[in-house]
Amino acid sequence: xGTTDRSTSEAKRVLLGLTGGVAAYKAAxxxxxxxxxxxxxxxxxxxxxxxFIGTATLQALTGRPVFTELWDASVANNMxxxxxxxxxxVIFIAPASADFIAKVAHGLADDLLSTLCLARACPLxxxxxxxxxxxxxxxxxxxxxxxxxxxxTVLGPAKGVQACGETGLGRMLEAHELAEAVHAFxxxxxxxxxxxxxxxxxxxxxxxxxxxxxxxxxxxxxYAAARAAAEAGADVVLISGPVCLEAPRIARLIKVxxxxxxxxxxxxxxxxxxxxxxVAAVADYRPKSASEHKTKKNDRNIMLELVPNPDILEYVxxxxxxxxxxxxxxxxxxLEENAEAKRRRKKLPLLAANLAQEAIGAEEVALTxxxxxxxxxxxxxxxxxQARHLIAHAVSLYDKWRNFNSCKK
Ligand code: C5P
Numbered sequence: 001x002g003t004t005d006r007s008t009s010e011a012k013r014v015l016l017g018l019t020g021g022v023a024a025y026k027a028a029x030x031x032x033x034x035x036x037x038x039x040x041x042x043x044x045x046x047x048x049x050x051x052f053i054g055t056a057t058l059q060a061l062t063g064r065p066v067f068t069e070l071w072d073a074s075v076a077n078n079m080x081x082x083x084x085x086x087x088x089x090v091i092f093i094a095p096a097s098a099d100f101i102a103k104v105a106h107g108l109a110d111d112l113l114s115t116l117c118l119a120r121a122c123p124l125x126x127x128x129x130x131x132x133x134x135x136x137x138x139x140x141x142x143x144x145x146x147x148x149x150x151x152x153t154v155l156g157p158a159k160g161v162q163a164c165g166e167t168g169l170g171r172m173l174e175a176h177e178l179a180e181a182v183h184a185f186x187x188x189x190x191x192x193x194x195x196x197x198x199x200x201x202x203x204x205x206x207x208x209x210x211x212x213x214x215x216x217x218x219x220x221x222x223y224a225a226a227r228a229a230a231e232a233g234a235d236v237v238l239i240s241g242p243v244c245l246e247a248p249r250i251a252r253l254i255k256v257x258x259x260x261x262x263x264x265x266x267x268x269x270x271x272x273x274x275x276x277x278x279v280a281a282v283a284d285y286r287p288k289s290a291s292e293h294k295t296k297k298n299d300r301n302i303m304l305e306l307v308p309n310p311d312i313l314e315y316v317x318x319x320x321x322x323x324x325x326x327x328x329x330x331x332x333x334x335l336e337e338n339a340e341a342k343r344r345r346k347k348l349p350l351l352a353a354n355l356a357q358e359a360i361g362a363e364e365v366a367l368t369x370x371x372x373x374x375x376x377x378x379x380x381x382x383x384x385x386q387a388r389h390l391i392a393h394a395v396s397l398y399d400k401w402r403n404f405n406s407c408k409k
Contacts (some may be wrong), residue, residue: 005385020048023129029175051359069147105143132168189233199280201241208291219243222279228387330356
């Protein structure tokens with residue numbers, strides 16, 4: 001199926017199709033999330049879906065009439081099944097019931113939504129939602145194989161407690177995961193077949209069994225970089241220090257605590273990476289020795305001897321065949337001078353700099369990218385938007401950097 005040719009700056013248009021399943025309630029939140037992120041949503045529901053959630057709810061959330069009938073006299077040419085599927089960038093069925101999946105797999109068209117799917121000129125995404133036995137049934141799996149072969153993108157399902165009380169595979173993904181997947185679907189894929197290694201969050205250096213020193217870092221920028229790299233088609237490995245963020249489904253997550261743990265994980269992954277994005281706020285020092293037990297307090301001053309931690313980014317950048325390395329610099333003053341000096345000292349083709357006092361824990365950030373051609377300011381925007389710009393910039397430098405580096409060897 002060809003994609004509709006629309007410029008990326010235009011709002012994307014999604015035809016959201018609901019079929020019969022308890023998870024239909026999540027589709028209301030999905031519609032809301034898509035609309036609040038600038039996507040135009042047109043809802044079409046099957047008769048069974050309208051037993052689970054009212055058309056009025058979706059109409060109010062999307063500000064558009066909800067279509068349910070194949071034979072709709074209000075559509076001037078009575079061809080809702082053609083018109084609706086022509087004016088969208090993607091059809092997204094969420095929830096997709098076992099019955100509806102079977103219909104699409106066999107090309108049946110006995111209601112408005114299945115007819116739209118058959119008549120479409122755009123890609124089709126589905127988010128299955130059903131009881132675990134229905135999911136595991138060989139008939140459903142055969143139908144899913146057919147959909148995969150037809151180029152349909154299947155999102156989920158997740159494993160967990162189901163409405164029927166059983167536990168297993170078949171739960172529809174959560175609304176925010178589906179909204180992210182829709183945005184990811186629309187991103188260009190310049191990193192297909194590339195492996196991206198990312199460090200994120202702070203490290204924690206133990207003093208004793210319950211105390212330690214760390215850096216302020218929410219991990220949000222590193223997790224956004226992981227999401228942006230995955231959206232661009234990369235195979236992503238995310239090595240994360242302790243953060244309070246939900247593990248991204250799109251990346252292989254390796255959890256670490258100290259800088260030494262992080263270095264060990266990076267050492268074993270770096271040889272396979274095409275890009276290394278070092279977002280982690282690695283503690284520069286660690287206590288020389290950590291006590292196994294909790295140190296008892298008393299009234300005397302105590303001395304804590306600190307020793308320097310390894311510089312993980314420097315280690316990777318100095319490998320005999322390093323990946324394309326991207327550093328981050330969080331500075332509190334003289335941002336530009338400090339950032340460019342850091343980029344040169346660490347021999348990086350690209351470095352992103354921000355003001356620590358504005359960036360740590362924030363949802364939005366202003367970034368300046370530094371490369372061999374100079375500085376490239378990115379005005380304040382969400383961390384995922386900035387991460388997408390960063391990935392696009394790295395991709396634009398990659399081929400030249402690789403040719404130059406292979407000449408040097
Ligand atoms: O701490 P500094 O400002 O030097 O950090 C700059 C870059 O170096 C960041 O990308 C950070 O992830 C990386 N770094 C590291 N290991 C360290 C210190 C910093 O990888 N020990």
